[in-house]
Amino acid sequence: MAERERDDYPNMSKKHRLSPKQxxxxxxxxxxxxxxxxALAHTTTVVGQERAMRAVDVGxxxxxxxxxIFVAGEPGSGKTSILKRLLDERAAEERVSxxxxxxxxxxxxDRPQPLFLPAGKGWALAKxxxxxxxxxxxxxxxxxxxxxxxxxxxxxxSEFRAEVDALDVQTKEVAARLHVRIxxxxxxxxxxxxxxxxxxxxxxxRGLSTRKRNLIQKNMLAFQEHMDKAxxxxxxxxxxxxxxxxxxxxxxxxxxxxxxxGEVASWYQDAGEAVARYLADVTKHILANHRCFLEGExxxxxxxxxxxxxxxxxxxxxxxxxxxxxxxxxxxxxxVPTPANLCGCFEYRSAQGGLSTDHTLIRGGALHQAxxxxxxxxxxxxxxxxxxxxxxxxxxxHREVRIDSSVGPAEGRPRIAGAxxxxxxxxxxxxxxIGPPEYYYLLKMxxxxxxxxxxxxxxxxxxxxxxxxxxxxxxxxLGRVCREEGMLPLHRTGLARLVEHSSRVVEHxxxxxxxxxxxxxxxxxxxxxxxKLRARAIRGKDVDHALAEIEHRHGxxxxxxxxxxxxxxxxxxxxxxxxxxxxxxxxxxLAGHAFGIPVRITARIYAGxxxxxxxxxxxxxxxxIHDKGALILVGYLGGCFAQEQTLGLNASITFEQSYDEIDxxxxxxxxxxxxxxxxxxxxxxxxxxxxxxVNQLGEVQPIGGVNEKIEGIFRVxxxxxLTGDQGVMIPHSNVKNLMLSAEVVAAVRRGDFNVxxxxxxxxxxxxxxxxxxxxxxxxxxWTDGSVNARVQERLRKLRDALRDDGVLVRPEQDL
Numbered sequence: 001m002a003e004r005e006r007d008d009y010p011n012m013s014k015k016h017r018l019s020p021k022q023x024x025x026x027x028x029x030x031x032x033x034x035x036x037x038x039a040l041a042h043t044t045t046v047v048g049q050e051r052a053m054r055a056v057d058v059g060x061x062x063x064x065x066x067x068x069i070f071v072a073g074e075p076g077s078g079k080t081s082i083l084k085r086l087l088d089e090r091a092a093e094e095r096v097s098x099x100x101x102x103x104x105x106x107x108x109x110d111r112p113q114p115l116f117l118p119a120g121k122g123w124a125l126a127k128x129x130x131x132x133x134x135x136x137x138x139x140x141x142x143x144x145x146x147x148x149x150x151x152x153x154x155x156x157x158s159e160f161r162a163e164v165d166a167l168d169v170q171t172k173e174v175a176a177r178l179h180v181r182i183x184x185x186x187x188x189x190x191x192x193x194x195x196x197x198x199x200x201x202x203x204x205x206r207g208l209s210t211r212k213r214n215l216i217q218k219n220m221l222a223f224q225e226h227m228d229k230a231x232x233x234x235x236x237x238x239x240x241x242x243x244x245x246x247x248x249x250x251x252x253x254x255x256x257x258x259x260x261x262g263e264v265a266s267w268y269q270d271a272g273e274a275v276a277r278y279l280a281d282v283t284k285h286i287l288a289n290h291r292c293f294l295e296g297e298x299x300x301x302x303x304x305x306x307x308x309x310x311x312x313x314x315x316x317x318x319x320x321x322x323x324x325x326x327x328x329x330x331x332x333x334x335x336v337p338t339p340a341n342l343c344g345c346f347e348y349r350s351a352q353g354g355l356s357t358d359h360t361l362i363r364g365g366a367l368h369q370a371x372x373x374x375x376x377x378x379x380x381x382x383x384x385x386x387x388x389x390x391x392x393x394x395x396x397x398h399r400e401v402r403i404d405s406s407v408g409p410a411e412g413r414p415r416i417a418g419a420x421x422x423x424x425x426x427x428x429x430x431x432x433x434i435g436p437p438e439y440y441y442l443l444k445m446x447x448x449x450x451x452x453x454x455x456x457x458x459x460x461x462x463x464x465x466x467x468x469x470x471x472x473x474x475x476x477x478l479g480r481v482c483r484e485e486g487m488l489p490l491h492r493t494g495l496a497r498l499v500e501h502s503s504r505v506v507e508h509x510x511x512x513x514x515x516x517x518x519x520x521x522x523x524x525x526x527x528x529x530x531x532k533l534r535a536r537a538i539r540g541k542d543v544d545h546a547l548a549e550i551e552h553r554h555g556x557x558x559x560x561x562x563x564x565x566x567x568x569x570x571x572x573x574x575x576x577x578x579x580x581x582x583x584x585x586x587x588x589x590l591a592g593h594a595f596g597i598p599v600r601i602t603a604r605i606y607a608g609x610x611x612x613x614x615x616x617x618x619x620x621x622x623x624x625i626h627d628k629g630a631l632i633l634v635g636y637l638g639g640c641f642a643q644e645q646t647l648g649l650n651a652s653i654t655f656e657q658s659y660d661e662i663d664x665x666x667x668x669x670x671x672x673x674x675x676x677x678x679x680x681x682x683x684x685x686x687x688x689x690x691x692x693x694v695n696q697l698g699e700v701q702p703i704g705g706v707n708e709k710i711e712g713i714f715r716v717x718x719x720x721x722l723t724g725d726q727g728v729m730i731p732h733s734n735v736k737n738l739m740l741s742a743e744v745v746a747a748v749r750r751g752d753f754n755v756x757x758x759x760x761x762x763x764x765x766x767x768x769x770x771x772x773x774x775x776x777x778x779x780x781x782w783t784d785g786s787v788n789a790r791v792q793e794r795l796r797k798l799r800d801a802l803r804d805d806g807v808l809v810r811p812e813q814d815l
Contacts, residue, residue: 013767016729016756020749023740025509027496031468036489036537037479040472044089044480046082047473048464048514056083059456060090060374060430066455068396068430072437073460076517079434080376084333087374087432091329097372100321101125102359102422104314106281112318112359112422115278117271120324125275126317128264129282133293133315136286139256140293149252156248160241167230167237174226178219189227193220250287257286282315313360320344320364321371330373334366337382339391342366344403346420357420367401370429379435396431396453400424463511470512471499481520482538487527493540494526501547504707504739522546554593558712561597565716570657572598573686574720580604580678582768583689584655584670585713585728586662587705594705596712598689600656601667603674605794607801608650612637612675615654616662623663632665633672635696636761640788641795644780648799651675665693666703669731672761673768680790682769687726688756689713690764692734698761702733707740714744714753722747727754729767762788 034040046053052071059069073079099122105113117125143149175182179194192199193216195208205213265279286293292311323330334341344365348355366375382388395401402424433454440457443450464470475495482489490498498519505513513519523538525546530538564570572583583598614630616622622630630653637647653671655662670690677684691709693701703709710728717726735757747753758764762773765787774786782789 032492055458094329332370491537497543577683596709629665629668692731722752
């Protein structure tokens with residue numbers, strides 16, 4: 001490869017060299033007239049998100065169905081904390097929602113019913129119902145054991161016994177007539193036939209004549225028939241007696257029951273008709289099952305299959321939502337939104353080797369807690385839980401919360417009793433869903449119900465204008481965080497450094513980042529170093545110390561590449577000039593920490609008909625965007641040098657010592673410079689690394705990571721010794737993105753390092769070669785002695801070589 005050293009290039013690059021002032025932007029001192037943030041007002045104003053806050057306000061004010069809010073934005077912008085504070089402030093001015101309880105539905109016991117009560121009345125009702133049961137367990141036995149009812153009981157029992165005695169007398173008469181004897185013992189009633197008034201055994205019975213045996217058998221059958229009728233009559237008498245006795249008991253206790261339940265009902269007159277109906281049903285059920293309140297052997301099971309304890313449990317009140325301590329509408333942030341945590345579930349108890357449940361084991365979910373207020377959810381949390389998204393959509397679509405007994409702690413486990421289907425709870429909630437912007441559009445396209453349920457989009461922007469007003473608001477916000485977190489106040493120099501770093505994060509001199517989390521982490525670390533030095537405030541040098549520590553913690557990969565370059569493992573030149581060779585810049589982004597490293601790009605030209613071959617593309621080590629950039633080179637060359645004749649060349653270009661996949665087009669201008677150098681034979685200065693993409697018209701286009709790329713090249717050049725000829729050439733459209741470190745700016749100020757900015761390729765080739773790029777005349781010829789003229793001449797020679805071999809490349813083969 002042709003190579004030559006030159007120490008003095010024509011001063012063609014000076015006009016493209018950026019001044020130190022263009023490499024960063026300091027904050028004017030007049031913008032920070034105070035010493036520390038302690039002098040600033042305490043404010044909770046949201047900084048830099050006016051558009052999002054306006055959308056949120058609209059969504060919260062519209063009560064129509066489906067006007068829930070999807071808040072989009074990048075992580076770290078403070079969406080959750082901002083919205084939680086905003087909702088808390090708004091909810092504090094709204095009325096307190098109602099308590100929610102579940103009680104027995106005495107008409108359909110497998111369908112517990114929800115009741116809404118004024119705030120704080122849920123636990124009061126539960127306590128009052130427990131007290132009611134305990135009082136009834138005392139009062140009902142007392143009433144039924146008093147003398148007044150004892151007379152009634154005795155009369156009913158006496159009448160019953162008289163009727164039973166009459167049946168016994170009748171039975172004895174029938175026995176005498178049919179010549180049988182009745183004897184009762186522990187085994188029951190024994191019936192024995194009589195002959196002449198004496199009992200006969202089997203032996204005597206066999207010795208009787210056939211006529212007498214038949215007569216005795218006939219009498220026995222007749223008596224058995226009578227006994228069956230008598231037993232049936234006794235059972236009927238017992239039932240009638242029990243009904244009379246129960247009716248008398250109900251009549252006796254009715255005033256007590258109605259009085260006690262009525263007293264409870266009087267305490268909840270403002271709770272609505274549903275509570276009144278429930279207490280009326282309680283009265284009826286107690287009267288129908290009053291013997292459950294008796295003690296010992298007198299206690300009887302209820303009217304169903306419940307035991308005494310289960311029957312008494314029907315009167316318990318299950319409080320799902322208690323608002324007694326709330327002072328406004330509820331605001332709920334659910335971080336584990338499983339279907340059970342959203343819509344509630346059943347718990348189960350062991351019962352006869354299996355599981356059972358009832359209305360007291362219903363557990364509420366976030367939708368119950370947020371009913372009448374606001375529910376805040378993270379989309380990532382929601383989608384990570386199976387069935388959660390569908391559960392939320394179903395609740396919002398039908399405006400009701402349905403508890404599914406198939407989910408919850410006992411899901412997939414057998415149960416033998418207590419299958420329940422609770423009545424649904426009417427739902428009035430505003431859901432605020434937080435997620436990345438791309439998920440909003442994905443759900444909008446893929447989920448038909450999403451647009452109907454989340455009609456308001458509020459997007460948190462990643463940056464805001466760098467104005468004096470926003471800097472002040474930023475300072476007020478950071479000052480409030482310092483106070484809340486117990487940090488030292490922020491000094492004006494500390495704020496200035498944080499503002500500059502914020503602009504660097506968004507890669508724009510006129511913008512500030514609104515991703516507060518990383519900035520707050522830096523401030524917390526700076527606070528640590530400030531306290532360590534016994535400072536009274538977080539100063540600029542404390543922020544610099546924190547940034548240096550962060551860089552050092554993440555700097556191992558960049559240092560390893562630098563070591564390989566110093567040792568010669570990675571071949572790289574930073575001095576002299578070489579034909580067909582240039583230093584591009586690769587950007588590595590490892591989990592949010594980015595750094596730039598130089599990479600050698602080479603181009604070779606020779607006679608042939610294949611056209612431009614990108615080696616990395618041929619071996620499938622390049623991505624689609626990089627391939628697009630490589631193909632653009634062909635378009636540029638064809639547009640400049642093959643308007644009237646074919647290119648007719650073989651060219652190969654590659655990233656040397658690159659063994660991983662390459663993507664992106666930020667090196668396409670460097671590839672083009674290498675091609676033009678190889679074609680023209682004009683060497684390229686090796687001390688200048690190049691970044692920037694190019695289009696077919698030869699315009700150099702902006703790229704990302706410009707600060708990291710420049711600083712990466714600076715580190716390499718510094719380790720080898722700065723000569724004053726080294727530097728980086730960037731697209732001019734990236735000048736607004738420059739927020740370089742103080743070290744790089746100082747080196748440029750001293751003249752030890754350079755940053756160049758160019759617009760068309762022609763400007764770049766002049767900076768790199770010190771030669772005129774050249775202009776095309778009306779006749780189609782390039783400026784004599786220019787780089788482009790040399791390229792044109794080399795292409796002519798390559799075509800002549802092909803003609804000598806009898807082969808001419810057709811235009812479509814070049815393309």
